[in-house]
Amino acid sequence: MEKKELNWAVLGCGVIANEMAQALEKMGKRLYAVGNRTHEKAVAFAEKYQVSKVYDDFSEMFEDPEVDVIYITTPHNTHLEFAKKAILGGKHVFCEKSVMLNSRELEETVRLAKEKQVVFAEAMTIWHMPIYKKLWEFVRLGETGSFSMEEIAKENPAYEMIESGIPALGKVQLLQLNFGSYKEYNMKNRFFNMNLAGGAMLDIGVYALSLTRSFMASQPNAIMSQVKYAPTGADEQSNIILKNPDGQMASITLSLHSKQPKRAVISCEKGYIEIMEYPRADKAIIVEAETGKVHTVTAGATANALQYEMQDMEDAILNGNTGIMHLEHTTDVMAIMTQLRKEWNVKYPGEVW
Known part of the structure; x- marks a missing residue:
């Protein structure tokens, strides 16, 4: 694709749209x-951020030839409809x-995006925070047991850690991993409302599962869980245990009515990595098993x-670097969430599995 300045449009005027x-x-x-x-909210939003165009009917966005990329920030259960309309509009x-309610919806959307030759991706912070790019590479290189500085380029995200x-x-x-909100x-x-696709899984569980999948060598194929329901039938609280064919295991605790730290611990053979506030982390602690020595690693800013x-999304669009969007991991995470909600019988009004 010829390099150009991309015109972004946003659908919705909530917290994420402001950010x-x-x-x-x-x-x-x-x-x-x-x-x-x-419409009045859109007008006020446009005045606040000096936005060039406000649509009287938001669906006009999907056909506007000046729009290159649309950020959909509306509730989960509207994503399929709006994403399909946007993709059909090129x-x-x-x-x-x-990103969607379930795997069927995601597969349908991904297939359509491929047909129309556009980039479709999930706005998952974990895929894009610099600290994770550094840690993933560090773990990958370290699986052999040692590092060879001669073989590691300075532009490698983990170079400073190894050096x-x-x-x-x-x-x-x-x-x-823990993630609990009160x-x-x-x-x-929206947190408990089934008509707005409420529940802990799609709201906060997606972060925990995305981080888990990013550090696992393969997709978990053994899944066990416990769930507590809110009065509406939404999943309020759960414990999830995962295991993949490589023998790696994960334990995840989620709650929408009990405060917990957003804490992740990645235990390796010779030490562990601890990350607090992991959805938008910029720091990690590494503790060596034998010596107990503690290292602090930083990258980026929360x-x-x-x-x-958005920078990664533009890279994917302009330079074809679509791997940076981790759609394959989004697909794996959605498969886990879909399986769990089927087992729990947490099905939203009008949802088709």
Whole structure:
């Protein structure tokens, strides 16, 4: 694709849309267009961020020849409809997590995007934070048991870690992740409302599962779980245990009505990595098993999370670097979430599995 400045449009005017507009400003750009079901909110949003175009009918966004890429920030259960319309209009689509409700919807959307030769990807911060790019490469290189500095290029994300003397940790063996938020028992809000695809799995579980899958060598094929339901029938709380063919295991605890730290521990053969606030992390602690020595690793900045996402999306569109969007991992995570919700019988109104 010929290099050009991409025109971004956003569908929705909520928290993520505001962060997205601010991220574009950090990139030295402005949001081109905004659409929203409530037109007055779109107008106010446009005035706040000096957006060039506001649609009287937000569906006009899908056919606007000046729009290159659309960021969909609306509720989960609207993603399929809006993504398909955008793709049919020839737009690249960046879709807020959870990218779809289930694997059937995701497969349909991915297939359509391939047919129309546009980039479709999930706006999952974990795929794009610099700290993870550094840690993934460090773990990959360390699985052999040692590092050879002569073979590691300086542009390698993990170069500084290896140069500083952090030893190889060996194979990832175990992962433990927590994510708990305390949400008031208002059954009409999006967190518990089945009509808005509520529940812990699609709202916060997607982060834990995405991080887990990113450090596992293969897709988990053994899955066990326990679930507690909210009064609406949404999944309020759960424990999930995963194991893949490589023998790697993970334990995940989620809650929408009990506060927990957003904490991830990746246990390797010769040490462990601890990450706090992992959805938008910029720091990790590495502890050596034999000596107990502690290393602090930093990369990027939490405040720039959406900027990293959007820069990678532009790279995928303009340079064909689609691997950086990790759609294969998004697909694996969606398969796990779909299987679990089927087992729990947490099915949303009108949803087709």
